[in-house]
Amino acid sequence: MRPFEYSRAGNVSEAGALAGRFIAGGTNLLDLMKLEVETPEKLVDITRLPLREIEETVDGGLRIGALVTNSDLAAEPRIRRDYEVLSRALLAGASGQLRNKATTGGNLLQRTRCSYFYETSQPCNKREPGSGCGAIGGFNRIHAILGTSEKCIATHPSDMAVAMRLLDAVVETLKADGSSREIPVGEFYRLPGETPQIESVLDQGELITAVRLPKPLQGEHRYRKVRDRASYAFALVSVAAVVRMDGGRIAEARLAFGGLAHMPWRDAAVEAALIGQAPSMALFDKAADILLAEAKGQGENDFKIPLARRTLKAVLADATKGA
Amino acid sequence: MKLKINGTEHELDVDTRTSLLDACRDHLGLTGSKKGCDHGQCGACTMLVNGRRINSCLTLAVMHEGDEITTIEGLGDPGNLHPMQEAFLHHDGFQCGYCTPGQIVSAVGMLGEVSDGWPSHATADVKDGASLSQGEIRERMSGNLCRCSAYPNIVDAIETASAKMKETA
Structure with missing residues (x-):
């Protein structure tokens, strides 16, 4: 690990001005620093900031402080219920240990698990812009099938962010100049394009202070994750779904996908195709056709195209079976 | 800086890069916690910080001033074993033993999470709490790898210790 200067932010407004890399749970950043994939010269410890509350908002939603751990959030009674x-x-x-450390804000900003990004002897446009992409034509079993570019085919590894995308969560931030803004999760991430090193719309020194959930969605909630091990592994494909039925037809459907792209994936046309329809395998196939119309395998990850179709169909069948 | 470990305050002078694990092992002589992967993948370094289990290899010592840290040395000693340590002996929950301190500390932290009503990926209805089935134990302990694959006996040991700890609670 490269040497760095360590400081502790005493209050939220000074954090950005300390002009360093923020560290909270550190479960991803320190891992990458050990490998010298990340080499910050200054670390600003934000763990003492008062951003650990979960509070109700005026519009019937919840505001989750950026430092709420993944464990605490998953166990929070209002999250479990609504x-x-x-x-x-x-x-x-x-794992249990990681969820006890990892925070809501940090989870959103996880870096990809692409092995070329992790291995500094290999080319990677995300780690070293202009060096090339080792995964294209290389070992790419875990890589993206949607929204890729010729510069990068990495995926975003978060499960939490997929659910946040489905829920239309809003990221609240504070910039180094003291101004604040709100960014819907749907506008928070960037596709790799020509600049895969830029993963979100956050500016330098901009601190995530909270993530806000709109009021709860009625219906059946599902999160199906397909992975190489039964536990403690990143998604090959994951599907988040909330489906509300009315009179034997799908009244409302929200779907978001993990493991398929550089960011949590959502496709309004897929959801629109389901609304007002009676559930059937033919309908679910049509939804998968729309989702995967532009899907492109890279060789080793070709299996993700049929896997995404099957997982989507299984989730929709399960979420509508009571109708 | 100061670290409070197993109830004792220690003064130490460390590089900012020092992980909590290395601070304990290399600076304070607390070598019970093991370094397996050093990347948060194996769980051999598990410690309790303010009662919650974490990977001590993936956190900086300087970030833990003021925290209550518990290592395997703080759970029990040879003359006075923790029920979880006793149960691992009784069930032969190990072979080489390298992952064992992490397994035991993690299991103690995990039982705390269960008694606080936390659900897991294996919980059928997340709105309810969970009972501690073998499936729940396996899911909740997935952050602790055992290359000797002593898993069946580890799960049995945790079940036994859980029952005993409930009796004495």
């Missing part, structure tokens, strides 16, 4: 898809997604991720 946002089950989020609790399920959190519990499907990492």
Whole structure:
């Protein structure tokens, strides 16, 4: 690990001005620092900031402080009752030890698990812009099938962010100049394009202070994660779903996907195709056709295209079976 | 800086890069916690911080001033074993023993989570709490790897210790 200067932010407003890399749970950042994939010169410890509350908002939603741990969030009674898809997604991720450390803000900012990103002897446009992409034409079993570019085919590894995307969560931030803003999760991430090293719309020194959930969604909540081990592994494909039935037809459907792209994936056309329809395998196939119309395998990850279809169909069949 | 470990305050002078694990092992002589992967993947370094289990290899010592840290040395000693340590002996919950301190500390932390009503990925209805089935134990302990694959006996040991700890609670 490279040497770095350590400081502790005493209050929220000074954190950005300390001009260093924020560290909270550190479960991803320190891992990457040990490998010298990340080499910050200054670390700003934000763990003492008062950002650990979960409070109700005026519009019937919840505001989750950025430092609420993944464990505490998954176990929070209001999350378990009203946002089950989020609790399920959190519990499907990492291990007990990691969830006790990892925070809500940090989880959103996880880096990819692409092995070329992790291995500094290999080319990677995300780690070293312009060096090339080792995964294209290389070992790419875990890589993206949607929204890729010729520069990068990495996936975003978070489960939590997939549920946040489905729920239309809003990220609240404070910039180094003291101004604050709100960013819907749907506008928070960037596709790799020509600049895969830029993963979110956050500016330098901009601190995530909270993530806000709109009021709860009625219906069946599901989070299905397909992975190489039964526990403690990243998703090959994951599907988050909230489906509300009315009179034997799908009244409302929200779907978000993990393991498929550089960011949690959501496709309004897939959801629109389901609304007002009676559930059937033919309908679910049509939804998968829309989702995967532009899907492109890279060789080793070709299996993700049929796997995403099957997982989506299984989740929809399960979520609508009571109708 | 100061670290409070197993109830004792220690003064130490460490590089900012020092992990909590290395601070304990290399600076304070507390070598019970093991370094397996050093990347949070194996769980051999598990410690309790303010009662919650974490991977001590993935956190910096300087971030833990003021925290209550418990290592395997703080759970029991040879003359006065913790029920979880006793149960691992009784059930032969190990072969080489390298993962064992992490398994035991993790299991103690895990039982605390269960008694606080936390659900897991294996919980059928997350709105309810969970009872401690073998499936629940396996899911909740998935962050602790055992390359000797002593898992069946580890799970049995945790079941036994859990019952005993409930009796005495």
